[in-house]
Amino acid sequence: MSGLIHLLLFPGILFAIPAGWFYVWGEHKAAAVMQSRIGPPPLQPFYDFVKLTGKRTPPRHGIDADLLRLWPALSVLSMIGALALLPVFPRGGGFAGDVVLLVALLEMPSICFILAGFTTGSMFGEIGAIREAVLSVANNLVFLLSIVTIAVTGKTFRLSEFAGFSSNPGHWIGVFGILLCIPAKLRLNPFSAPSAEQEIYSGPLTEYAGAPLGLWKLAHGLEWVALTGFVSILTIPTAGPWWFHVAAFLVLSFAQVLLLSTISAATARYTLQSAIQFYWRWAAILAVLAAASAVYMRLRG
Amino acid sequence: MNLMKRLMHRCRRKSPWLFHLNTGSCNGCDIEFITCLSPRYDVEQLGIHLEGSPRHADIICITGPVTRNTLEAVKATYAQVCEPKAVVALGSCPASCNVFAGSPVIEGPLAKHIPVDVYVPGCPPHPDAIIEGIARAAQILANRGVAAREKEAQSK
Numbered sequence: 001m002s003g004l005i006h007l008l009l010f011p012g013i014l015f016a017i018p019a020g021w022f023y024v025w026g027e028h029k030a031a032a033v034m035q036s037r038i039g040p041p042p043l044q045p046f047y048d049f050v051k052l053t054g055k056r057t058p059p060r061h062g063i064d065a066d067l068l069r070l071w072p073a074l075s076v077l078s079m080i081g082a083l084a085l086l087p088v089f090p091r092g093g094g095f096a097g098d099v100v101l102l103v104a105l106l107e108m109p110s111i112c113f114i115l116a117g118f119t120t121g122s123m124f125g126e127i128g129a130i131r132e133a134v135l136s137v138a139n140n141l142v143f144l145l146s147i148v149t150i151a152v153t154g155k156t157f158r159l160s161e162f163a164g165f166s167s168n169p170g171h172w173i174g175v176f177g178i179l180l181c182i183p184a185k186l187r188l189n190p191f192s193a194p195s196a197e198q199e200i201y202s203g204p205l206t207e208y209a210g211a212p213l214g215l216w217k218l219a220h221g222l223e224w225v226a227l228t229g230f231v232s233i234l235t236i237p238t239a240g241p242w243w244f245h246v247a248a249f250l251v252l253s254f255a256q257v258l259l260l261s262t263i264s265a266a267t268a269r270y271t272l273q274s275a276i277q278f279y280w281r282w283a284a285i286l287a288v289l290a291a292a293s294a295v296y297m298r299l300r301g
Numbered sequence: 302m303n304l305m306k307r308l309m310h311r312c313r314r315k316s317p318w319l320f321h322l323n324t325g326s327c328n329g330c331d332i333e334f335i336t337c338l339s340p341r342y343d344v345e346q347l348g349i350h351l352e353g354s355p356r357h358a359d360i361i362c363i364t365g366p367v368t369r370n371t372l373e374a375v376k377a378t379y380a381q382v383c384e385p386k387a388v389v390a391l392g393s394c395p396a397s398c399n400v401f402a403g404s405p406v407i408e409g410p411l412a413k414h415i416p417v418d419v420y421v422p423g424c425p426p427h428p429d430a431i432i433e434g435i436a437r438a439a440q441i442l443a444n445r446g447v448a449a450r451e452k453e454a455q456s457k
Contacts, residue, residue: 028345037343043315044348050312051359054446055383201353209356209383 003095007084010246011229016083020221021045023228023257027188030261045221052214063207067119071112072208072215078108079222086229087160088249089242098157099147106226109219110136110185113194116216117204128203131272132187132194138279139184139191145287146177150234152294164238170297173290175234179256180283182227184275186220188264193272228253310443313359313385316348317439320358322378324411325401326365329425330392334362336428337435344432347439355381360438362431366394366401367409379415385446387418387438391431396420418442 006012011019024045032039059065082105085097110132117129151157153170166172184191195203202208205216232252236245270278323331337344338351352358355378367375379388388411393399395411402409411417418441421434 032343032345035340037340038346039343040345040348041315047312047315047348048318050308051316054309054313055359055385057383197353202357205357206354207356213357 003084006086006088006095007080011083011086011088011225011249013080016080016222016225017218018046019225019253020218020223021049023224023254024217024221026254026257027224027261027264030258031265034262034265045217049214049217052217053211055210057210057212060207063120068116068208069212069215071116071119072212072219075109075112075219076215076222078105078112079219079226081105082226083222083229085159086226086233087163088229088233089245097159099151099159099162100157102159102230103144103147106185106230107136107140109223112219113204116208120204120207122207124200124202124206125204127200128194128196128206131196131203134272135184135191135194135275138276139181142177142279142283142287143181143185145284145291146174146181149177149287149290149294150174152291152298155298163233163236165235170290170294171234173286174294175231177283177287177290178231178234181279182231182256183260183264184279185227186223186260188260190264190267190270191275192264192269193275196269199269224257225253228256231256309446313443313446314439316350317360317435317442318350318352318358319435320352320355320361320378320382322361322363322375324363324365324371324375324395324409325368325407326392326394330364330394333425333428334364334391334431337431342428342432344435347432347436349432349435349439356383358382359385359442360387360389360435362389362391362435363395363411364391366398366407367411367414369406369408372408372414375411375414385442387442387445388415389419389421389434389438390417391421391434392426393422393424396422399424 008014022042025040025042028044029039082102085095085102085105114129114133117125117132149170151162153168153174154162154166156162183189187195195205205213208216229249232249235252236248321331321334336342355361359382361378361382363375365371390396390411394401395409395417398407398409401407408414419434419438421430423430
């Protein structure tokens, strides 16, 4: 029953879809404020989604329409699954899972994005898919090492025990490492090379239209909720009433949206080589040192 | 109109995504069009968004008198935009070919080749006029979508 509430109500479907639209609005609004504009109204992502579902998309020759629809649908489903796994309430039950399953689900949109690029057969789609694959390899090294650091520090891979505030510095270095990877996972500046607008149009999404494109936009919103939610549950103390956990989850998640969107609006796009250098040369050194020190401390007992 | 139709009508009006096509323009209209996207005019307030792919767009904004070389591109781009869609002709060139009228390499005016919904005359038109033209096209687009649905339902 508790698992069903997690999946359907909070932080699942009923919360995540409007929250995803709201976070996407936050992303655009932050960019608008940075550029001295007013920006879109709060309901804009909802208007865009409904409009896209009402577009008539004739079948295209040489492209498998079912596969084209499958990738965004899989992305949306995996994100809802990831959200249902998030232990927002430390003692609130929900789906019992470990962090490996959550990481696999969080990685699904990236894999689907790559496959969508190759499915469309478009030159821009393929370039975007290759860029996404390279960037995914680059940021996942840091992402996984950060998770290992937190897991070794907390001595568990179980999500319910993995989550929560910790005074251990290794835990916070791990959280910082995850936060560094979120812009690449969301394809935000300066790591927006896979969907570089004005350069390769929309990358793998160039050939998409109508409802499948709307699903991609929805998946992007859900990615925002899941990834910022993941960082939030690692920073909220386990003690306290249920409303404190909900309020802290919402405030911390939206604060991350504003922070990352502001950074996105304030930075230019990295070339693929610079993005890899950032993750493998600088962030990876930090992550390897953190993981190694966490393992060393663990072995010392 | 039932609730779903009203919702769709509102969403189409509030979310017009544009595709910009230059068919041999002198770039005067293009500069004014791009100005609309700048912080001074901030068309994102109206939900207007410039897209890189015609398949994402609802409205095609066309500048230029349609040269022989760009004619096929105009037809192909128009075919790629999914229904319901609208066309906005920016400037005097797509409306009348302007000073290029009579040239052997000009295939315009635009209405000879694809249906045009809104003309924004001027050489070049002011950004305020362009924004008004796009807002009118969004209204036409929304009405057209509802009318098409009703026609579809009647034929069934």
